Amino acid sequence: xxxxxxxxxxxxxxxxxxxxxxxxxxxxxxxxxxxxxxxxxxxxxxxxxxxxxxxxxxxxxxxxxxxxxxxxxxxxxxxxxxxxxxxxxxxxxxxxxxxxxxxxxxxxxxxxxxxxxxxxxxxxxxxxxxxxxxxxxxxxxxxxxxxxxxxxxxxxxxxxxxxxxxxxxxxxxxxxxxxxxxxxxxxxxxxxxxxxxxxxxxxxxxxxxxxxxxxxxxxxxxxxxxxxxxxxxxxxxxxxxxxxxxxxxxxxxxxxxxxxxxxxxxxxxxxxxxxxxxxxxxxxxxxxxxxxxxxxx
Amino acid sequence: xxxxxxxxxxxxxxxxxxxxxxxxxxxxxxxxxxxxxxxxxxxxxxxxxxxxxxxxxxxxxxxxxxxxxxxxxxxxxxxxxxxxxxxxxxxxxxxxxxxxxxxxxxxxxxxxxxxxxxxxxxxxxxxxxxxxxxxxxxxxxxxxxxxxxxxxxxxxxxxxxxxxxxxxxxxxxxxxxxxxxxxxxxxxxxxxxxxxxxxxxxxxxxxxxxxxxxxxxxxxxxxxxxxxxxxxxxxxxxxxxxxxxxxxxxxxxxxxxxxxxxxxxxxxxxxxxxxxxxxxxxxxxxxxxxxxxxxxxxxxxxxxxxxxxxxxxxxxxxxxxxxxxxxxxxxxxxxxxxxxxxxxxxxxxxxxxxxxxxxxxxxxxxxxxxxxxxxxxxxxxxxxxxxxxxxxxxxxxxxxxx
Numbered sequence: 292x293x294x295x296x297x298x299x300x301x302x303x304x305x306x307x308x309x310x311x312x313x314x315x316x317x318x319x320x321x322x323x324x325x326x327x328x329x330x331x332x333x334x335x336x337x338x339x340x341x342x343x344x345x346x347x348x349x350x351x352x353x354x355x356x357x358x359x360x361x362x363x364x365x366x367x368x369x370x371x372x373x374x375x376x377x378x379x380x381x382x383x384x385x386x387x388x389x390x391x392x393x394x395x396x397x398x399x400x401x402x403x404x405x406x407x408x409x410x411x412x413x414x415x416x417x418x419x420x421x422x423x424x425x426x427x428x429x430x431x432x433x434x435x436x437x438x439x440x441x442x443x444x445x446x447x448x449x450x451x452x453x454x455x456x457x458x459x460x461x462x463x464x465x466x467x468x469x470x471x472x473x474x475x476x477x478x479x480x481x482x483x484x485x486x487x488x489x490x491x492x493x494x495x496x497x498x499x500x501x502x503x504x505x506x507x508x509x510x511x512x513x514x515x516x517x518x519x520x521x522x523x524x525x526x527x528x529x530x531x532x533x534x535x536x537x538x539x540x541x542x543x544x545x546x547x548x549x550x551x552x553x554x555x556x557x558x559x560x561x562x563x564x565x566x567x568x569x570x571x572x573x574x575x576x577x578x579x580x581x582x583x584x585x586x587x588x
Numbered sequence: 589x590x591x592x593x594x595x596x597x598x599x600x601x602x603x604x605x606x607x608x609x610x611x612x613x614x615x616x617x618x619x620x621x622x623x624x625x626x627x628x629x630x631x632x633x634x635x636x637x638x639x640x641x642x643x644x645x646x647x648x649x650x651x652x653x654x655x656x657x658x659x660x661x662x663x664x665x666x667x668x669x670x671x672x673x674x675x676x677x678x679x680x681x682x683x684x685x686x687x688x689x690x691x692x693x694x695x696x697x698x699x700x701x702x703x704x705x706x707x708x709x710x711x712x713x714x715x716x717x718x719x720x721x722x723x724x725x726x727x728x729x730x731x732x733x734x735x736x737x738x739x740x741x742x743x744x745x746x747x748x749x750x751x752x753x754x755x756x757x758x759x760x761x762x763x764x765x766x767x768x769x770x771x772x773x774x775x776x777x778x779x780x781x782x783x784x785x786x787x788x789x790x791x792x793x794x795x796x797x798x799x800x801x802x803x804x805x806x807x808x809x810x811x812x813x814x815x816x817x818x819x820x821x822x823x824x825x826x827x828x829x830x831x832x833x834x835x836x837x838x839x840x841x842x843x844x845x846x847x848x849x850x851x852x853x854x855x856x857x858x859x860x861x862x863x864x865x866x867x868x869x870x871x872x873x874x875x876x877x878x879x880x881x882x883x884x885x886x887x888x889x890x891x892x893x894x895x896x897x898x899x900x901x902x903x904x905x906x907x908x909x910x911x912x913x914x915x916x917x918x919x920x921x922x923x924x925x926x927x928x929x930x931x932x933x934x935x936x937x938x939x940x941x942x943x944x945x946x947x948x949x950x951x952x953x954x955x956x957x958x959x960x961x962x963x964x965x966x967x968x969x970x971x972x973x974x975x976x977x978x979x980x981x982x983x984x985x986x987x988x989x990x
Contacts, residue, residue, distance in 0.1 A: 316653075402793075
């Protein structure tokens with residue numbers, strides 16, 4: 292029944308909160324679907340909105356391993372799927388010189404699972420119980436690597452020429468993240484559920500701050516979040532993400548700031564390095580601008 | 589283009605069972621999304637049914653969230669989904685939604701612009717027949733000079749976008765350009781002298797028969813890095829003589845080179861990449877038609893480039909991106925704003941090329957305020973007003989990309 296499903300969604304939302312992840316109800320519904328259908332979930336959004344944290348929270352929630360593949364430009368299949376342990380193979384060849392078996396038999400011996408180094412993708416499909424596989428910043432790889440992923444994400448199997456097809460013992464929970472620096476192919480998108488992750492609104496960000504840094508007083512937390520929300524409205528090259536908010540709140544607490552007011556402007560200025568991370572953005576947050584933002588908090 | 593749910597419902601015979609009704613419902617919704625530019629396939633219909641059965645159909649919120657996760661695959665789709673869901677599933681609110689030039693959703697009435705509609709070739713709107721006093725040129729563009737701040741409320745006629753003769757000629761030129769682009773070696777590639785690395789798996793396999801001695805080395809080629817091209821086309825009134833030529837160029841370039849991103853700008857910026865890539869030329873025209881409001885209007889180059897920096901630069905600009913701005917530099921906005929936008933852009937890209945159609949004249953001097961503001965940040969300023977001059981310019985563009 293639908294009402295039961297809503298109950299499931301609310302329940303998952305609460306359990307995620309217990310594991311330190313604050314999610315909207317709609318996001319919880321998507322995660323519920325991901326868990327039930329074991330379909331990969333593509334998370335898209337600006338850097339710093341908490342996409343990677345979703346996978347970590349899911350792994351904590353399911354009490355399972357988190358296997359992470361950090362994508363980068365030039366990542367190839369060998370680094371992501373598997374590699375042969377060449378040194379050991381060469382050593383084995385030397386040892387097999389005295390062996391009278393025919394070459395194909397020796398070759399089969401050398402290219403056996405014993406000499407296989409599992410990289411994150413192979414590790415993920417051969418691990419039980421099902422782990423959470425985080426394929427982080429998929430947009431940093433190229434189209435060729437995306438094509439490798441297609442087989443894995445549709446059938447959860449991969450081909451190793453020397454060993455044959457390896458099928459997943461149990462389907463992993465797959466989370467892909469993208470900052471949108473490159474357009475991901477339609478084929479890959481079609482295999483995934485999709486969730487766009489935006490910067491958090493005031494209430495959600497406040498809840499996250501209170502959850503992650505319980506020491507911060509309620510009023511101060513509200514003022515800090517208000518300040519960050521205002522900074523995000525500015526014309527910045529890189530808007531502060533959630534991680535920056537948490538760093539900045541921690542920095543202010545260390546500097547002994549107890550309220551966002553005119554008296555604390557100096558210390559706020561000192562702490563801005565934790566909030567804005569480019570030279571132009573720091574230059575834009577001049578003292579008069581900060582004073583104005585403080586006055587509005 | 590504006591087909592919708594009402595008409596689809598009329599065509600289909602009434603379902604005979606509950607199951608059929610459900611299939612019709614979700615197939616209809618998939619079709620509705622497809623009409624509104626969503627990338628929805630037939631397998632998504634089956635998956636929608638599965639999700640509806642799994643998550644239940646009585647709680648509209650859970651159904652909405654679940655279908656959104658399944659049927660959206662891009663941020664633009666994500667933002668529009670709720671409205672489309674309401675329009676389809678909430679019967680009293682069934683309305684037509686079409687993409688606006690800003691990429692968002694706008695509600696419009698189905699056929700209120702009878703005077704503007706040109707039904708002969710399925711082109712809904714046309715400046716040529718619009719009777720607004722604009723002089724129509726044979727290639728579908730409108731003539732006019734000078735920059736203004738005013739946004740045009742008119743739409744352009746894209747019937748001539750796919751003129752075969754010119755498309756073939758441009759295609760031949762761009763094919764040569766694309767081939768040479770493939771051959772470009774970036775500095776990083778030149779440093780990696782031979783551009784190849786040892787293929788260890790192959791080498792080990794071959795060495796088995798020689799007792800493990802890797803006498804015969806296997807090689808594999810390194811992945812080659814290609815430049816990304818971002819085209820920013822000025823389609824304001826002063827550029828109307830050249831706009832269609834450059835749009836054809838962009839269409840051919842998008843088809844030939846994989847990493848090309850195209851935007852048009854006048855008083856604001858509009859992404860036309862998806863429309864240009866559409867393999868169906870007529871559908872491409874219709875999609876451009878919807879995006880073309882403001883065509884041949886005023887010019888705010890600085891504002892438009894600033895909008896690009898704000899909304900797209902993070903995604904598109906990196907150390908291998910070549911930005912090509914096509915504009916005559918007549919800007920009704922503040923030169924300081926243009927200068928600031930170009931400075932920001934130049935910092936983030938590999939090179940900035942400015943193609944000014946007027947620069948191919950012998951007596952050309954970059955005297956306009958816009959050009960003066962742009963010059964310090966431009967790696968190459970070249971003139972290209974037609975195919976012949978473009979062919980002269982392309983080698984220069986290639987040399988800047990290297």
